[in-house]
Amino acid sequence: MSAPSMTLYHNILSPFVRKVMVLLHETGQQDRVALQDCVLSPVSPNTALIADNPLSKIPALRLADGNVIHDSRVILEYLDQQHVGNPLIPREGAARWRRLTLASMADGIMDASVMVRYETVLRPVEKHWDEWLDAQRDKIRRTLAVLENEAIAELTSHFDVAAISVACALGYLDLRFPDMDWRAANPQLANWYFEVSQRPSMIATMPKP
Numbered sequence: 001m002s003a004p005s006m007t008l009y010h011n012i013l014s015p016f017v018r019k020v021m022v023l024l025h026e027t028g029q030q031d032r033v034a035l036q037d038c039v040l041s042p043v044s045p046n047t048a049l050i051a052d053n054p055l056s057k058i059p060a061l062r063l064a065d066g067n068v069i070h071d072s073r074v075i076l077e078y079l080d081q082q083h084v085g086n087p088l089i090p091r092e093g094a095a096r097w098r099r100l101t102l103a104s105m106a107d108g109i110m111d112a113s114v115m116v117r118y119e120t121v122l123r124p125v126e127k128h129w130d131e132w133l134d135a136q137r138d139k140i141r142r143t144l145a146v147l148e149n150e151a152i153a154e155l156t157s158h159f160d161v162a163a164i165s166v167a168c169a170l171g172y173l174d175l176r177f178p179d180m181d182w183r184a185a186n187p188q189l190a191n192w193y194f195e196v197s198q199r200p201s202m203i204a205t206m207p208k209p
Contacts, residue, residue, distance in 0.1 A: 004031065004032055004033050004034040005032055005063075005064040006032055006033045006034070006061055006062060006063055006064060007033065007034045007035075007036050007061070007062040008020065008021075008033045008034070008035055008036065008059055008060075008061050008062075009036050009038050009049050009052070009053070009058045009059055009060040009061075009062075010035040010036060010037055010038065010058065010059065011037065011038050011039070011040065011058055012205075012207050012208065013175070013207050014058055014059070015110045015113075015114075015168045015169060015171065015172035016058065016059055016072040016107075016110060016168075017058055017059045017072070018168045018171065018172075018205050018207065019072050019076060019164055019165055019168045020059050020061075020072055020075050020076060020079070021201075021204075021205040022164045022167070022168065022201045022202060022205050023076055023079055023080065023088060023161075023164060024079065025200065025201035025204055025205065026088065026159065026164070026199075026201045027079065027080070027082075027083040027085055027088065028083065028085070029079060029082065029083055030204075032082075033061075036048075038058055040056070040057075040058065041122075042118060042122070043122075052068040052070075053068065053070045055070070057070065057071075058070075059072055059075055060075075061075045061078070061079075072107075073100075073103070073104075073107070076088075076089065076161060077089060080161070087160075088159075088160040088161050088164070089160065089161045090160075098154070098162075099154075099160055099161055099162040100161065100162075102147075102151055102154065102155070102162035102165070102166065103161045103162045103164075103165040103166075105143050105146065105147065105166075106162070106165035106166040106168070106169040107165060107169075108139065108143055109139075109140050109143050109144070109166075109169040109172075109173070110168070110169050110172055112136040112137070112139040112140050113136075113140060113169070113172055113173060113176060113177065115136050116133055116136045116137065116176075116177070117176050119132070119133055119136075120133070137180075140173070140180075140182075141182075141185070144182055144185070144186050144189065145185070145186070147166060147186070147189055148185070148186040148187075148188055148189045152188045152189060152192060155189075155192055156192055159196060159199065163196065166189075167193060167196050167197070167202060170182070170189070170193045171197075171202075171206070171207065172207075175207050
């Protein structure tokens with residue numbers, strides 16, 4: 001087995017990193033990537049990461065030639081063009097834009113979830129902005145409802161960039177907000193998530209708090 005040719009700035013708890021890890025497993029590329037663990041705080045940037053990504057955000061991927069790409073969407077596009085199997089991101093046509101739109105909705109759930117996490121865990125209770133928190137939670141609920149009512153057949157059809165992204169978003173909700181009980185209002189999504197959670201790629205990347 002050859003040594004990894006790329007390095008991924010990584011934290012097992014990040015849903016954005018998990019998307020990348022799931023795609024690596026689904027496409028058989030996990031052995032090509034070494035993991036560099038990062039501990040991040042929104043107020044204490046990681047100096048090693050800043051050298052490769054001035055935004056101090058993960059994931060970031062250092063390529064074999066030394067160049068670095070960041071943002072999970074960019075990294076997924078790159079990695080999906082580095083394997084010989086069926087693409088997990090359609091290359092063209094209406095299907096491409098639809099699947100990327102569904103993936104973007106999942107990213108929005110992750111963004112809102114991370115913001116709620118920061119506000120409720122890192123800020124003192126007396127400084128919590130309750131209206132803002134409610135707005136973030138409403139974003140999550142609305143988007144879950146759209147996925148439940150309009151996209152479940154599409155998610156079921158193929159475990160691609162859209163399905164990977166939604167699965168990682170739901171996994172993050174379970175990890176950080178177990179009391180949200182998103183399943184009660186979204187039974188089809190819950191059943192779908194139960195099935196895809198059994199995939200080896202999802203099991204291998206399961207975050208542990």
